[in-house]
Every structure is written in C-alpha cells, then in structure tokens.
Amino acid sequence: MVGPEIERLIQLLSRLPGLGPRSARRAALRLVEKRESLLVPLAQAMADAAARVRTCSVCGNFDTIDPCAICADHRRDPSMLCVVEDVAGLWAMERTGSFKGRYAVLGGLLSALDGVGPEDLGIESLVARALDPAITEIILATPATVEGQTTAHYVAERLAPCNVTVSGLAHGVPVGGELDHLDDGTITAALRARRVF
Amino acid sequence: MVGPEIERLIQLLSRLPGLGPRSARRAALRLVEKRESLLVPLAQAMADAAARVRTCSVCGNFDTIDPCAICADHRRDPSMLCVVEDVAGLWAMERTGSFKGRYAVLGGLLSALDGVGPEDLGIESLVARALDPAITEIILATPATVEGQTTAHYVAERLAPCNVTVSGLAHGVPVGGELDHLDDGTITAALRARRVF
Structure with a gap:
C-alpha cells in the first residue's frame, strides 16, 4: 500500500531512539508532507553530518575537526x-x-x-x-x-x-529533589556524604 | 559545544512528531554513532523520497507514480x-x-x-x-x-x-473496549445505533 521509498524511510526512522513503528510512520508522513521545509533540508543535514562529522582521535567526542574543538581549545x-x-x-x-x-x-x-x-x-x-x-x-x-x-x-x-x-561525581539528593520521592540508596549516600554548613 | 552540523541535525529532527529537543539530541547522537548503518542510509532514503514521492493528482495520496497505485489499480x-x-x-x-x-x-x-x-x-x-x-x-x-x-x-x-x-463511519464501542473506560458520548452513540442480533 505504501511505496518502497516511504516503506524504507519508515523502517530506518523506526530505528531512532524514541520512535517506534507507529511514530516512525507519522514522522515519515510529516516529512513527505513538508518536503521543501523539512524533508529536503533534513536529508541534506544528514548527508553533511555523514560527510563531515568524525570521532576525535584524542577524546572520542564527535566533531568536524580532529582533534575536536574541546581538545583543541587552549x-x-x-x-x-x-x-x-x-x-x-x-x-x-x-x-x-x-x-x-x-x-x-x-x-x-x-x-x-x-x-x-x-x-x-x-x-x-x-x-x-x-x-x-x-x-x-x-x-x-x-x-x-x-x-x-x-x-x-x-x-x-x-x-x-x-x-x-x-x-x-558526588552521590546525593538531586537539586529540587523531594526526599519522599527518592530511593533509599540515594538518601543513604546523601547522608554519608553530608556536609557541614 | 556541538558543531553546527550536529546542531542543525538536532534542530530539524526536533520538528518531527514525537521528538522533542531532548529526544532529537539522542536521535542525532545515535545517527552519528551509527554512521554507516543508519545515518548514510537514512540520508539516502530521504533524498530518494524527496526526489521521487509526489502527491497523486486524483486522490491526494503520496506515491512515486501519478495517479497513485490505488487510483491506477483496476x-x-x-x-x-x-x-x-x-x-x-x-x-x-x-x-x-x-x-x-x-x-x-x-x-x-x-x-x-x-x-x-x-x-x-x-x-x-x-x-x-x-x-x-x-x-x-x-x-x-x-x-x-x-x-x-x-x-x-x-x-x-x-x-x-x-x-x-x-x-x-459508524460510531460505537471500539472492538475490545470496556464500557467503564468509554466516554458517555460514545456509549450514547453505540446505544442509539444498536443492532438486532
């Protein structure tokens, strides 16, 4: 019922984290509906990323330069x-x-x-x-x-x-965290690592 | 911190239904991590779809042929x-x-x-x-x-x-639907449209 081009698009999109088969279908439809404003630019952005982004040989970050911007920043x-x-x-x-x-x-x-x-x-x-x-x-x-x-x-x-x-990294109560919603392990860790005011 | 190529990828991905800014970032990372098996094929699939998929001039469906496969199917x-x-x-x-x-x-x-x-x-x-x-x-x-x-x-x-x-289309109880979980409007519609066994 759906052409092989769209079927392949759906199948590849469904491999992205956060997209299942159903939402991949919706995403593919949105892409085809918004061909000029979304599908074409996204295809281009992906081709650019595939051609230019590489793994930094020093730290393992992704960037278009190697060493990456962080490693190269004096x-x-x-x-x-x-x-x-x-x-x-x-x-x-x-x-x-x-x-x-x-x-x-x-x-x-x-x-x-x-x-x-x-x-x-x-x-x-x-x-x-x-x-x-x-x-x-x-x-x-x-x-x-x-x-x-x-x-x-x-x-x-x-x-x-x-x-x-x-x-x-320290373990403890997340900023904004309520004690009642935290697991015992986190509270125990926060208690052990308590700070003197 | 992220290169402009990846930033643009994230920004475009976040416009897909079901992906917010956070999940778009995760999707972009997955794409860059799986360059050969996912990013390159997906970029190609999108370029193919952009080049070949069109709107059927008869019914408005998307297909690579016009009229679409459904309209052309005798x-x-x-x-x-x-x-x-x-x-x-x-x-x-x-x-x-x-x-x-x-x-x-x-x-x-x-x-x-x-x-x-x-x-x-x-x-x-x-x-x-x-x-x-x-x-x-x-x-x-x-x-x-x-x-x-x-x-x-x-x-x-x-x-x-x-x-x-x-x-x-008929209104009524969805197949597998429990009455207790249905809204009043649906039950009323199902009652009005009741069928004789």
Whole structure:
C-alpha cells in the first residue's frame, strides 16, 4: 500500500531512539508532507553530518575537526580530565558549563553480560593520557548504575600507578529533589556524604 | 559545544512528531554513532523520497507514480469513494484491508479557529469526481471530532445534488473496549445505533 521509498524511510526512522513503528510512520508522513521545509533540508543535514562529522582521535567526542574543538581549545584546563561513558555524557557535562577541563569518552561500560571487557573500551589510551605530567586530576563521571560504578572502580584501579588524583561525581539528593520521592540508596549516600554548613 | 552540523541535525529532527529537543539530541547522537548503518542510509532514503514521492493528482495520496497505485489499480471498486482528512487516514483505512474502493484526501478539516475554509480543502475536486456516474457511494471517514464531523456534514451537503449515497463511519464501542473506560458520548452513540442480533 505504501511505496518502497516511504516503506524504507519508515523502517530506518523506526530505528531512532524514541520512535517506534507507529511514530516512525507519522514522522515519515510529516516529512513527505513538508518536503521543501523539512524533508529536503533534513536529508541534506544528514548527508553533511555523514560527510563531515568524525570521532576525535584524542577524546572520542564527535566533531568536524580532529582533534575536536574541546581538545583543541587552549583555554581548557590541561590539568583536568573527565571520563564519561559516551558522547551523550560529554554533552551533558558541557551543558552545565561547570567543567573546564578535557574529556575521555570510554565508548561504553564494562559488562560481563554483554561481553564488554576492558579491551573494548578506551581504557589503554586513557592510561596513556594519564601519564602526561600536565594532568593532575581525573574525574570519573560514568553513570551511577551498577555497570557505571563497576567501570569507574576498574578505571580507578588502572589509574592508581599514574601520578594523578582520581575522583568521582558526588552521590546525593538531586537539586529540587523531594526526599519522599527518592530511593533509599540515594538518601543513604546523601547522608554519608553530608556536609557541614 | 556541538558543531553546527550536529546542531542543525538536532534542530530539524526536533520538528518531527514525537521528538522533542531532548529526544532529537539522542536521535542525532545515535545517527552519528551509527554512521554507516543508519545515518548514510537514512540520508539516502530521504533524498530518494524527496526526489521521487509526489502527491497523486486524483486522490491526494503520496506515491512515486501519478495517479497513485490505488487510483491506477483496476481491481479497485470504482463505485466506492472514501473521504479522509489526510494521508495518515488513508493509510489507516488501507491497513484494515476492509475497503476496496478509491480515496479522496481532503488535506485538512474545516476550522473557523485556524481559518481553514472549504476552498482550502479538496472539496471542489471531490464534488467534480462525485459527478462520475460510476460512483454510487461516498463514505465520509473524517475523524469523530467536532471539526471532523463539521467537515463531514459540510461535505455531505455539498454532495447532496450529486446522484450518490453519502454515508459515514459508524460510531460505537471500539472492538475490545470496556464500557467503564468509554466516554458517555460514545456509549450514547453505540446505544442509539444498536443492532438486532
């Protein structure tokens, strides 16, 4: 009933996160309806991104230049390195504007279940970077999940011989969070890490 | 922090139905991560669709041929015409496999609020098609909303001089629907349209 071009569009769109088969169909319809204002520009934007965006050989970020804009920015603090799971984590850190150092993207987390071992992540190159005497602190910003924390502990162990301070993001009550809506683990962590006013 | 190519990709993706700014960012990341298996094929599929998909000059459906595959299919019942709001409605009817006639896509609904009048919809061409003596019944399948039913009534009035039976989809309890979860209007409509076993 739908031509093969539209069928293929729907099938590819449904592989995007957040779009199922039904919403992919709606998205494809919207695209075809708005050919000039949406479909053509989006096809062009994707072709541009495919042609120009690459992975930074230093930190693993996505950018059109290599090293990426963050690695190449001399105003960045060369003494701080932040270890993140993926580029989404890097972007989340950057959105805060609170971190002025550089990054290392692992490209995943250790997972016995999924067969992801240390050799699959960028841990060797991280250890090599940590030997740079300019770096004094490495912040582990992997997610606060079991796999994220397992990975953080493994990375911390591997970094122990290097002459750097290894730290991790604090656990605690999220800003704006109500105690009643928080899980016990978070409250316990916040209590343990309580601060003196 | 994100290059202009990725920023533009996110901005365009966020205009798809079902994707907000946050999920558009996740979708853009997934695309860049899966460049060869997703980004490149999707860019190509969109370019193909933009180049080849057009609006059927007879019914308003999207297809790569004009008239579309449905209008050109001689096995279709030439006596039945189904009036739908948009191509999404046409696809929904086609998925059922229950309708063997042809279609007329209005391209919208009458709406005083949005300034959509009869001249903005394909009503003139529908009336012209209704004069074809081969057509004996026109089924109005606009949505069961206020605007959908207003449009259906207007179309029915315009079709009154033509020598065709004008019908509408039945209102009633959806298949699998529990009475307790239905609104009063639907139950009232189902009661009025009750069938003798």
